[in-house]
Amino acid sequence: MSRPADLFDRDHEWDDLVAFAGQRGPGIHLAFVRGRRRQGKSFLLRRLAEEVGGFYYQAVEEERTQALRSLGAALGTHLGVPGGRLALDNWDAVMEALQNMPARGAPNLVVLDEFPYLLGHSPELPSLLQREIDRSRDGGSPLRLVLCGSALSVMATMLTGTQALRGRAVLDVVVRTFDYRTSAAFWKIEQPDAAFGVHAVLGGTPGYRDLLPARPPQRAGDLARWLAEGPLNPASALFREDDYLLTEERVLSDRALYHSVVAAIATGQRSQSGIASALGREARAVQHPLMALEEAGFVARMDDALRERRPIYRIADPIVRFHHVVTRPDLARFEERRTEAAWTDAQPRFRARVLGPHFEELAREFTFRWAAPATVGGEAASVAPAVINDAAARSQFEVDVVALGRQPDGSSAILALGEAKHTAERRTPADLSRLERIRDLLQTRHSSAATAKLLVFSASGFDRALTAAAAKRPEVELIDMERLYRGE
Numbered sequence: 497m498s499r500p501a502d503l504f505d506r507d508h509e510w511d512d513l514v515a516f517a518g519q520r521g522p523g524i525h526l527a528f529v530r531g532r533r534r535q536g537k538s539f540l541l542r543r544l545a546e547e548v549g550g551f552y553y554q555a556v557e558e559e560r561t562q563a564l565r566s567l568g569a570a571l572g573t574h575l576g577v578p579g580g581r582l583a584l585d586n587w588d589a590v591m592e593a594l595q596n597m598p599a600r601g602a603p604n605l606v607v608l609d610e611f612p613y614l615l616g617h618s619p620e621l622p623s624l625l626q627r628e629i630d631r632s633r634d635g636g637s638p639l640r641l642v643l644c645g646s647a648l649s650v651m652a653t654m655l656t657g658t659q660a661l662r663g664r665a666v667l668d669v670v671v672r673t674f675d676y677r678t679s680a681a682f683w684k685i686e687q688p689d690a691a692f693g694v695h696a697v698l699g700g701t702p703g704y705r706d707l708l709p710a711r712p713p714q715r716a717g718d719l720a721r722w723l724a725e726g727p728l729n730p731a732s733a734l735f736r737e738d739d740y741l742l743t744e745e746r747v748l749s750d751r752a753l754y755h756s757v758v759a760a761i762a763t764g765q766r767s768q769s770g771i772a773s774a775l776g777r778e779a780r781a782v783q784h785p786l787m788a789l790e791e792a793g794f795v796a797r798m799d800d801a802l803r804e805r806r807p808i809y810r811i812a813d814p815i816v817r818f819h820h821v822v823t824r825p826d827l828a829r830f831e832e833r834r835t836e837a838a839w840t841d842a843q844p845r846f847r848a849r850v851l852g853p854h855f856e857e858l859a860r861e862f863t864f865r866w867a868a869p870a871t872v873g874g875e876a877a878s879v880a881p882a883v884i885n886d887a888a889a890r891s892q893f894e895v896d897v898v899a900l901g902r903q904p905d906g907s908s909a910i911l912a913l914g915e916a917k918h919t920a921e922r923r924t925p926a927d928l929s930r931l932e933r934i935r936d937l938l939q940t941r942h943s944s945a946a947t948a949k950l951l952v953f954s955a956s957g958f959d960r961a962l963t964a965a966a967a968k969r970p971e972v973e974l975i976d977m978e979r980l981y982r983g984e
Contacts, residue, residue: 504702505678509540509669515642516667517548523632524639526597526625526664527602529644530651532813533744534703534791537644540671541607550605556561560617563849564590590629595637603638612647616746622660629664649747674700676858677764677981685727688981689716689955696854697727699814707733724835727818735830738819745792755820757785758794758811762849766808801880801898802942805984808881814933815855819851846853847918851955855918856881856896858980859953863899863914868984871973873911873949874901884934893934897951909944914951923954925962941950949973953980
């Protein structure tokens with residue numbers, strides 16, 4: 497089966513789903529497809545249903561009776577029944593109709609998109625599906641059932657613990673956002689600085705392209721104008737996107753609390769105790785909100801590269817971070833379309849809390865995914881930030897990039913240490929000296945640090961002194977925006 501030409505970088509997901517749809521054998525085989533809204537899940541599944549002649553149904557928020565009526569109408573049309581509608585009074589009748597669809601020489605494919613909407617009024621569905629899947633193992637008609645949803649916490653929960661469908665799914669496809677290099681190609685932005693600005697605000701969500709002005713910025717200087725027409729425009733669908741995203745996750749019922757936790761992280765609090773302090777609560781009080789936000793895909797938890805049980809939290813969705821840093825603190829002026837003045841005042845916090853952290857994230861991604869072994873000093877098994885204590889100076893160093901590799905005995909080796917700065921100033925030998933000091937401190941506990949590569953990432957380039965020093969020292973690597981996007 498050929499891939500649709502407009503699939504764009506979803507080849508792996510497509511191949512997995514095509515293989516699932518063609519699985520031989522009797523009975524119901526179950527697959528899950530999940531991911532944040534506007535990642536292209538529905539687009540992918542509609543193409544799949546078209547290719548194999550399957551039945552695709554997208555649920556909406558409605559009452560149980562209306563949902564059964566809508567599904568009956570869609571299934572009746574698909575099957576070409578007289579009158580174009582099947583009378584389905586309950587979910588048992590739905591499952592019977594799906595399993596009795598006419599055989600066509602291959603397993604029938606059924607896609608139930610936005611499945612969490614059906615759970616809202618029919619929470620018994622997972623148990624009913626469990627029963628039907630188990631019964632069908634004894635020779636039922638071949639049916640390949642795909643459940644898809646954007647509510648990540650709901651979809652993930654169905655596969656865990658004592659839930660009815662745990663162990664029943666044979667495929668679990670997570671449709672993720674595009675990485676920053678793929679995003680630049682998708683938006684057709686050639687200039688790395690411009691591509692970085694767009695990705696820092698919108699991340700790798702392809703569906704946002706349809707909600708924004710047709711021509712994306714081709715230069716970094718065009719970003720402000722483009723944002724004023726899009727996420728900063730009160731009439732834009734993206735102006736309150738952070739609110740919409742949190743609202744669709746029904747487990748995040750106390751929106752004020754969850755917005756406060758996100759705001760604390762977005763403004764620089766990265767530890768559980770720091771987040772709790774910003775909210776005026778005890779550390780234990782934010783443990784559950786952090787776990788819920790992590791399960792819903794809004795917050796990412798990273799372990800300190802060199803110390804266990806010291807998690808670092810960051811905002812996982814760039815547009816959620818953007819709105820909490822830029823628009824929410826000055827919402828009245830943005831709503832009144834005093835955009836130019838509000839945007840001007842937002843520049844310091846945009847640079848410090850959006851561009852800076854995002855550049856650090858991309859530096860880690862580059863180190864893990866695209867940097868050559870010669871750049872990193874080996875094959876990186878993991879890349880994360882770390883905090884290093886300097887007892888003599890009674891201070892700490894925050895390290896943006898720590899690349900770890902595996903030694904033959906299974907232990908970790910420090911391959912590289914990196915500093916990432918998104919500022920207007922060129923980086924100087926002072927940045928290299930800082931990394932050297934950190935490397936010296938680490939050698940007392942990690943002997944492998946002695947040979948660690950030193951990576952200096954800069955959005956604005958490097959001065960002559962640093963460039964000259966790096967040219968003489970093979971363990972030093974300078975990574976600018978061009979190399980970040982196109983090099984290794």
